[in-house]
Amino acid sequence: MLKVKFLSKLPVLACPLPAKDLELNTRNRNAAIKADHIQYGPLNLSDESYWGRLADHWKTDEETAKKSLCGNCVAFDISPRMDDCMPGSVSDEEGRLGYCWMHHFKCHSARTCYTWAAGGPIKDNKVSSEWASKNELNEQKRSKKEKDWISKKISYLAKENPETPNDQRVAIALNMANKKFE
Numbered sequence: 001m002l003k004v005k006f007l008s009k010l011p012v013l014a015c016p017l018p019a020k021d022l023e024l025n026t027r028n029r030n031a032a033i034k035a036d037h038i039q040y041g042p043l044n045l046s047d048e049s050y051w052g053r054l055a056d057h058w059k060t061d062e063e064t065a066k067k068s069l070c071g072n073c074v075a076f077d078i079s080p081r082m083d084d085c086m087p088g089s090v091s092d093e094e095g096r097l098g099y100c101w102m103h104h105f106k107c108h109s110a111r112t113c114y115t116w117a118a119g120g121p122i123k124d125n126k127v128s129s130e131w132a133s134k135n136e137l138n139e140q141k142r143s144k145k146e147k148d149w150i151s152k153k154i155s156y157l158a159k160e161n162p163e164t165p166n167d168q169r170v171a172i173a174l175n176m177a178n179k180k181f182e
């Protein structure tokens with residue numbers, strides 16, 4: 001309860017860096033496409049092999065898999081606050097761009113990834129700010145044990161996936177720590 005009160009008093013947060021930095025956004029998106037546990041896609045929406053692979057991964061059929069998209073993922077931020085962070089148009093004939101808080105890049109509502117989770121999209125400025133705040137607060141409130149675990153995980157990811165940008169490795173390690181220590 002205290003945490004909710006504290007969050008509600010936080011000032012409006014700055015835009016996430018990848019939303020405005022094309023190079024960083026591209027690096028994070030490419031890492032999300034390549035990472036075995038993320039597999040962001042498909043590049044071509046009519047790529048049936050991707051949807052088949054996704055259905056196999058989730059042990060379901062393709063029609064069901066196609067209903068779990070960035071557009072309804074819990075991490076997909078399309079709040080007015082986030083729209084203001086986007087440098088250009090966010091819409092096209094297939095859907096729209098939003099910010100992915102899980103993997104830190106601008107993803108498309110008609111695509112998806114292996115870590116999709118129900119409950120989105122984020123449409124409210126307050127919820128968007130809370131996601132941003134939680135990332136920062138989680139950093140500050142972690143115990144030494146958690147911080148040590150995260151450091152080891154980042155080192156492990158660096159060894160296993162040397163091409164993955166460091167901020168992407170940090171984001172992955174933080175997500176894993178959130179689940180492990182929740």
Ligand code: SF4
Nearest residue numbers: 070073100102113116
């Ligand atoms: S975590 Fe959600 S919003 Fe991010 S890429 Fe995956 S499906 Fe899209």
